[in-house]
Amino acid sequence: MDLGLAAFAEDVLASAEQSPAQHHRYLMERLEAVGTGEMDRLMVLMPPGSAKSTYVSILFPAWYLARHPRAALMTCCHTDSLASHFGRRTRALVQEQTEILGYGIAGDERAAHRWRTSRGGEYFATGLRGPIAGRRADLVIIDDPVKSWAEADSPLAREHAWNWYRSDLLPRLKPRGRIILVMTRWHQDDLGGRIQEMEAGWTVVKLPALAVPPDPLGREPGAALWPDWEDAAALLRKKTAMGERAFAALFQQDPRPPAGGLFLTERVGLTDIGQFQSLAAVRAWDLAAAVPAPGRDPDWTIGLRLERDQQDGFIVQDIRRLRGTPGEVEAAILSAAQQDGAAVLIALPQDPGQAGLAQIAYLTSKLAGYIVKSSPETGSKLTRASPVAAQVEAGNVRLIQAPWNRPFLEELRDFPHGAKDDQVDALSRAFMTLVAPAKPARRLQVSLLAR
Template structure:
């Protein structure tokens, strides 16, 4: 009797909690491999449950590869949905038939397991083919590939899992072809356009990939974006009135891929591929305002000489505190018409800490001039630095908007006068921000750099030369 009660509780958990259901699905498909629970799985499960309950019917999930997205969305979720309602008609579509058929085999492994049969006794298959599993109540899960035959078929749920290979997304013709196929063909397969559900789960590969195309359209899409490394502090829904508070700089699933491993991947893949596939923040081809071909690198910065100058440029957060924007200091060596970026300091600081960091950074580089934006926290920081009497401080009045300030400096990049350190640890994040601006998530490094490049050094050149001649 005790054993029967435990089994009943187990079956109830499988029916009522998708995360528990997913765990046993993973163990069924990968016996002997551990299931590593994580908050991002709860976040995905919550949005999928909202789809099942009919609260939303358009969902985009953007996340890096190898984080259980296919098993969760394309395999386990259809099994869970059909377990609750065997009348559901589900299409599961991927970029190629081989991948679609693998997901179909995995689906059948779950619904044909003994634990599934106990948990969902009303769900029985009447037909089990390579690409289709049909239920006794006329429901089905049909697997096909993008562009596959769908004529005469209709359903009430469509799941697109990796609808395009990353390499194919580099072709405008293929991107446009997928986007047109989605709009002109796939949408027509929904029995009811208003209530039918569509789920797109994929890594980002291009600004104009299917996710970008759909988010830029008129339809309302719920978007769950899960970058491999958090770029901002955020709260992610994991249940009704339940949130996971994710801190900037943390890995999506540290037990699966540590922050150290992700940084290695970032260096190996490069700014463009890592930004798209892992950070879900694709950079425009060739750059947006700043073109990729304008980027110049150096291996060793010029030695500091009497005629060179070092500029430090602070872009401070609008408010202090860890929940707000970054404060950034770029340090640039100016040698004639050439600008060499020496360092980027970026962090969230309360004001006492910001003072300490700014003073220590100035002591380190002995700048000719320290620029501080004359606004908000920057006003107070300039006053503190000036009161120390050690450095020349200039409070910079803000003129024009961020885009115009950066646009004015683009001629220096195009002429080949701006140089970046080739292997500095901050370069991956900096280039991602520069090339995406103004369409990226952040602009603090761009603003600090614009301010530094705009600095007039001629106003104190004569003073320096006079000091040298004394």
């Protein structure tokens, strides 16, 4: 095939009435350098929605296998399903563009994650935990090695990704083999950050959503990366909703540690009943069944009522806080339910094992006539608190003025290093209950080169 990558991409995209943007052309110049062997380590750091995977993990592999007919190419992602998704789309592209590429799919190859070309090339896709022993690669593409905030914040998960890269992947690379890492940054110590710290010889393409000088594309400060897709005003609205830390990592490729604590309590506002219209409300409980005794400082039982208003803000309307016997805790739950009314959902934590199931069954029977939702705690406390902390940072959380404000804000300010975190746990449960979808969203079929 005589076409360069940019010309090939333009031909393919033209059928979908699309064309490469400025940042796509900049990226393709670096990808071509990998294809020709001018560089062997390329790191692509771009925000979500920038179409980086379309160019790196779909268009480029098809073009690369035309230029290197007998090459073995491996794509690795955070899960097998995402890797197979890229394999399926690349195979479909090869089948559609066989005449231009000069090769097709061999014989009866049907698997999305493993196929051969008619000219002897090989394609294999797998997750970070998938088996790659016994395989060799001329080119490895690592696309989206981080699955979520929970994974990014986990030292164990970050160490696993590094060990996989160093001990599993690198030995599979053939002499003079090439690696492309394409990702959105999540954490200072994610795979992209660790590689930049530990290895030399990488070319890094870092394109933030909003330009920061010096900008590789020559944009003015604050200019959007892809204004035809998402302009600067839309990105700034997103920044307000997400909070500074999350936006800096995911959209600016500049992950930062929390400043002081997780919750920026100075951004929590105060309000009064009657100053907002509630769209939904939940009373979430964090349960403890111990009473104070000499030499003991037991946890508190917390019942926190959180409401969502018409502007998608969140208001902590009331907090019940007590240390009592199991009977006193039960009485507090029933009393709060009667005061709140049947329209306020009740969210209860479920302890593991049969004892936890029995407790939930008992409390649910006592709360007949109310909507009760129970679920086990999953993930670390820090991970569970991070989504609502982002809302606090964005200024989207207010409190009804009440005597419980001070101890609540102090606990948020000190988290995760404070002596107690019961109110934080209740707030996290309340928030996740309010924002949880009513039912699983249907997955939409996306066209091959959809943005």
